[in-house]
Amino acid sequence: MQTSLNGKYTLVTGASRGIGRSIAKEFARAGARVALHYHQNKNAALNLQNEIGDEHPLVQADLSDSKAIEKGVNDLAQVFPRIDVLVNNAGVFWEKEINQHSYKDWQQKWNQTIQTNLMGPVNLTFLISALMKKQGGGKIINVTSRGAFRGEPKAPDYGASKAALNSFSQSMALALAKDNIFVYAVAPGWVETDMAKSLLDSDQAQSIISQSPLDRIASPEEIARTILFLAADQTEYLTGCIIDINGASYLRS
Numbered sequence: 023m024q025t026s027l028n029g030k031y032t033l034v035t036g037a038s039r040g041i042g043r044s045i046a047k048e049f050a051r052a053g054a055r056v057a058l059h060y061h062q063n064k065n066a067a068l069n070l071q072n073e074i075g076d077e078h079p080l081v082q083a084d085l086s087d088s089k090a091i092e093k094g095v096n097d098l099a100q101v102f103p104r105i106d107v108l109v110n111n112a113g114v115f116w117e118k119e120i121n122q123h124s125y126k127d128w129q130q131k132w133n134q135t136i137q138t139n140l141m142g143p144v145n146l147t148f149l150i151s152a153l154m155k156k157q158g159g160g161k162i163i164n165v166t167s168r169g170a171f172r173g174e175p176k177a178p179d180y181g182a183s184k185a186a187l188n189s190f191s192q193s194m195a196l197a198l199a200k201d202n203i204f205v206y207a208v209a210p211g212w213v214e215t216d217m218a219k220s221l222l223d224s225d226q227a228q229s230i231i232s233q234s235p236l237d238r239i240a241s242p243e244e245i246a247r248t249i250l251f252l253a254a255d256q257t258e259y260l261t262g263c264i265i266d267i268n269g270a271s272y273l274r275s
C-alpha cells in the first residue's frame with residue numbers, strides 16, 4: 023500500500039536542495055500540498071516547483087532571523103488554510119576547529135550555526151504549533167544528525183546544534199502531546215548532497231564511505247522516505263523518537 027498524505031498541508035524547510043528537495047518530492051507524490059521553503063536559491067526552488075506543480079507555493083526566509091521566520095509564516099497563512107506537517111530540514115555545516123581561526127570568526131560561526139540549525143526550528147515550532155493547536159493537531163519532524171551523538175571535533179557547533187535539536191524534539195513531544203501534536207527527530211549519517219560534497223570530493227571520501235558496513239553513504243531519497251513514513255497517519259505513538267538513518271555506521275546504545 024502506498025503511503026498517503028492526501029489533503030495534508032505541509033511545510034518543508036530547505037526544499038531548494040538536497041534532502042529537503044527529496045522530501046518535498048516524496049510529499050507531493052503522496053498527495054500533499056507542500057510549501058517549498060528556500061533561503062538564497064530561488065531558482066532551485068522554482069525548478070522544483072516547475073517539476074511538481076504550482077499548487078506547491080514558495081516561501082522565502084532566512085531561518086537564522088526570527089523576524090524573517092514570522093514573516094514567512096504569515097505569508098504562508100495567506101495561501102494555506104492549515105499546516106498539518108512541518109519538517110525542519112534546513113541547516114548549515116562547516117568545519118571550524120577550535121583554535122584554528124580567530125576568536126571573532128569562532129563567535130560568528132557558532133552564532134550562525136545555532137541560529138540556523140537550532141533557533142530556526144525552535145522559532146518555527148513556536149509559531150506553527152500555535153496554528154496546529156487551533157486546528158486540532160499536527161506533526162513536526164526535525165532533521166538532526168548522527169553528529170549529535172558521536173562528537174564533531176571539526177564542527178563542534180554543528181554537533182551541539184543537532185544534540186540540542188534532539189533534546190528540543192523530545193521536550194516538545196512531551197509538551198505538545200496534549201494538543202495532539204506529535205514531534206519526531208531523524209538523525210542521518212552522511213548523505214549525498216551539497217553539504218557533504220566537498221568532503222566526498224576530497225581524499226577523505228573513502229574513509230567516510232567505509233564508516234558504514236554497506237560501504238556507501240545514504241541517498242537523500244532514503245532520508246525522505248523515512249520522513250514520509252513519519253508524516254503519514256498512524257505513526258503517532260512514535261512521538262519523541264529519534265530515528266537513526268546511518269547504515270550502521272554508528273550504533274549508539
Ligand SMILES: NC(=O)c1ccc[n+]([C@@H]2O[C@H](COP(=O)([O-])OP(=O)(O)OC[C@H]3O[C@@H](n4cnc5c(N)ncnc54)[C@H](OP(=O)(O)O)[C@@H]3O)[C@@H](O)[C@H]2O)c1
Pocket residue numbers: 035036037038039040041042059060061062063064083084085086111112113114115138165166167168209210211212213214215216217218
Ligand atoms: N548531507 C549530510 O550528510 C547530512 C547528514 C546529517 C544531517 N544532515 C542534515 O540534513 C539537513 C539537510 O541537509 P542537506 O544535506 O540537504 O543540505 P544542503 O544540500 O546543503 O541544503 C541546505 C538547505 O538549507 C537551506 N538553508 C541553509 N541556510 C539557511 C538559512 N539561514 N535559512 C534558511 N534556509 C537555509 C538551504 O537553502 P538555499 O539553498 O535556498 O539557500 C538549502 O535548502 C540539514 O539539517 C543537515 O544538517 C545532512
